[in-house]
Amino acid sequence: xxxxxxxxxxxxxxxxxxxxxxxxxxxxxxxxxxxxxxxxxxxxxxxxxxxxxxxxxxxxxxxxxxxxxxxxxxxxxxxxxxxxxxxxxxxxxxxxxxxxxxxxxxxxxxxxxxxxxxxxxxxxxxxxxxxxxxxxxxxxxxxxxxxxxxxxxxxxxxxxxxxxxxxxxxxxxxxxxxxxxxxxxxxxxxxxxxxxxxxxxxxxxxxxxxxxxxxxxxxxxxxxxxxxxxxxxxxxxxxxxxxxxxxxxxxxxxxxxxxxxxxxxxxxxxxxxxxxxxxxxxxxxx
Numbered sequence: 001x002x003x004x005x006x007x008x009x010x011x012x013x014x015x016x017x018x019x020x021x022x023x024x025x026x027x028x029x030x031x032x033x034x035x036x037x038x039x040x041x042x043x044x045x046x047x048x049x050x051x052x053x054x055x056x057x058x059x060x061x062x063x064x065x066x067x068x069x070x071x072x073x074x075x076x077x078x079x080x081x082x083x084x085x086x087x088x089x090x091x092x093x094x095x096x097x098x099x100x101x102x103x104x105x106x107x108x109x110x111x112x113x114x115x116x117x118x119x120x121x122x123x124x125x126x127x128x129x130x131x132x133x134x135x136x137x138x139x140x141x142x143x144x145x146x147x148x149x150x151x152x153x154x155x156x157x158x159x160x161x162x163x164x165x166x167x168x169x170x171x172x173x174x175x176x177x178x179x180x181x182x183x184x185x186x187x188x189x190x191x192x193x194x195x196x197x198x199x200x201x202x203x204x205x206x207x208x209x210x211x212x213x214x215x216x217x218x219x220x221x222x223x224x225x226x227x228x229x230x231x232x233x234x235x236x237x238x239x240x241x242x243x244x245x246x247x248x249x250x251x252x253x254x255x256x257x258x259x260x261x262x263x264x265x266x267x268x269x270x271x272x273x274x275x276x277x278x279x280x281x282x283x284x285x286x
Contacts, residue, residue, distance in 0.1 A: 007231025017220035019246035024213035043214025048181035074186035076161030083155030090148035099152035106160025133269030176225035
């Protein structure tokens, strides 16, 4: 396989892994979202340490200046996970995954401030279109029913901030396993004071599902890091939307979930905006 094909393979693998993570998080039952996040990141720590040892990567950063980038990435990613897990527990998992896929559009906005990248009017149009699609999923009604969807959208914003700083860190020479390890440790520590007051002892079945969720999440993180190592985002990012297809199929066949027509319309609008932005960026590069 050439580099681009490898990138496509890994980003589709990441999409499938993150869809499985959503399924296992839901199947783990009525545990608090913070507790689910803790166990998921504990598994990711083990995989990150294995990757660092296997590839003989240092635990220390070559440039201490990168520490602040890793902190902001970890804060954004932790907010993203907390919100995403809450949304998974309270929404159709395809809806929760779709709201999380607003992250590339938030990343465009954050890149303007963080990476000093210019935003063209056409790109702003794509962002605006994506948020119209989000409104179809949010279905704002002024009551509590739309609250989980709003939390899910905030999760997408946190993920967008995290991805922006992943790019900032990798541009400065930080390795993928170092980023995963720092984030996972930070997120585990942040989860502890939030989960202890509402801690629930998981059953053996719940422990199994939490382990599988962590396994799938670790596979997703390493796959998406590998994807962007082999090919730039502008060439392969569109394939990340396959996660919505995987999530919808898993929800439909294993959980009996059927998104309503407004949510499906929102999927088409957001995916359409993402695909249009992908082809616009390719044309702009040429």
